[in-house]
Amino acid sequence: xxxxxxxxxxxxxxxxxxxxxxxxxxxxxxxxxxxxxxxxxxxxxxxxxxxxxxxxxxxxxxxxxxxxxxxxxxxxxxxxxxxxxxxxxxxxxxxxxxxxxxxxxxxxxxxxxxxxxxxxxxxxxxxxxxxxxxxxxxxxxxxxxxxxxxxxxxxxxxxxxxxxxxxxxxxxxxxxxxxxxxxxxxxxxxxxxxxxxxxxxxxxxxxxxxxxxxxxxxxxxxxxxxxxxxxxxxxxxxxxxxxx
Numbered sequence: 001x002x003x004x005x006x007x008x009x010x011x012x013x014x015x016x017x018x019x020x021x022x023x024x025x026x027x028x029x030x031x032x033x034x035x036x037x038x039x040x041x042x043x044x045x046x047x048x049x050x051x052x053x054x055x056x057x058x059x060x061x062x063x064x065x066x067x068x069x070x071x072x073x074x075x076x077x078x079x080x081x082x083x084x085x086x087x088x089x090x091x092x093x094x095x096x097x098x099x100x101x102x103x104x105x106x107x108x109x110x111x112x113x114x115x116x117x118x119x120x121x122x123x124x125x126x127x128x129x130x131x132x133x134x135x136x137x138x139x140x141x142x143x144x145x146x147x148x149x150x151x152x153x154x155x156x157x158x159x160x161x162x163x164x165x166x167x168x169x170x171x172x173x174x175x176x177x178x179x180x181x182x183x184x185x186x187x188x189x190x191x192x193x194x195x196x197x198x199x200x201x202x203x204x205x206x207x208x209x210x211x212x213x214x215x216x217x218x219x220x221x222x223x224x225x226x227x228x229x230x231x232x233x234x235x236x237x238x239x240x241x242x243x244x
Contacts, residue, residue, distance in 0.1 A: 006108055006232040008054035008064055010188070013225040014126060014196065015165060016141050017045035018206050019154045021216040025074060028211065030174075030181070030240045033089050036075040038164060039154045043220070044074040046139055046203055048128055050119070057231075067097030068117035070130050070139060072205050075168055087170035089181075092205075094132050109182035109234050110173045113137075126196065126224065138204040143222060146197035153221040161223060162193045172238050183235030188228050196222040 019041035026035060026042075035042035049071070053064035073088040094115035095101055105111035114133040121127070127142040148158070155161035172181040198219070206217050 005057040005234075006054060007057055008230065009052045010225060010228040010230050011050040011052045011066075012121065012126070013050075013228070014048040014128065014141065015045055015193070015223045015225075016048065016139070016198075016201060016203070017043055017161075017220045017222065018203075018217050019220040020044050020212065020218075024212055024216040028091065029074065029076060029089055032078040032080075032240065033074075033076040033172075034078065036077045036086055036164075036168075038075075039156075041154045041220075042074070043154070043164070044072075044206070044217075045220075046205075047071045047073055048130070048139065048141070065097065065099055067095055067100055068115075068119065068130070069096070069100065069112070070094040070115060070117075070137070071171075071173075072137075072203075073168075073171065075164070085170070086167055087172065088168045090171050090173040092137065093173060094130065094137060105175060105182060108232065109184040109237075111175050111182070136204070138202070140200060140202045141196075141198060141222065142200045143196045143198040145224065146195045149195050149221050150197075155221065158193065158195055158223075161221065162191065165193070165223070166191050170235060179239055181238040181240065183237050185233045185235045186230060187233060188230045190228060191225075192228075193223040193225050196224050198222050 022035045022042045049069050052066040055064040071090050072092045073090045076089045077086045093112045095112040101112045117130045119128045125144045129140040131138045169186045
């Protein structure tokens, strides 16, 4: 039985985003997902998130746990009995926390791989790197807070980007059970993002030319959220047995 609600604090959430050829990203998606488009591009990326005070709904704050986590994600749309839906598909999750790795996919949705994180952070700067223990995933990003997105972003403004990602609160994660995706929903008490002017960025996943041929995947922008009270809620699992 899974816990219906987990709550805590998002101390820092960094969304590192790429614009991708929709036909290329479609090959990474299981049915029924389709890429959600922004000015003709699919949008994918890595969510690098520090969680603190994480605990089940009725557990005191003092017993909450902290962790660094990474989720590779793709913005998607799909159809179900209720009509058109949108959210994110998550092909992989990584975490510094043995609790997340042990409980993920069991007590709450989302199977996690083991990873190490190095973070240097100040009010105006972030330097972050992560490497999975299985050495399949590496991410590095550094930059400083800004007031505007890069002019070549597929988003015309920070507000437009904020609305795009706020709509992706429902996520479905790949699992070790072929054909089953874990569902989870993020609910926040407030939603505010700030642009990060990126000086260095690397993702081994998006740099893999067997998945993303040269020119099909380009870094677009990065956004930061800080100090947000939130809840994770389990959502109904989704079943699929084919890829798009």
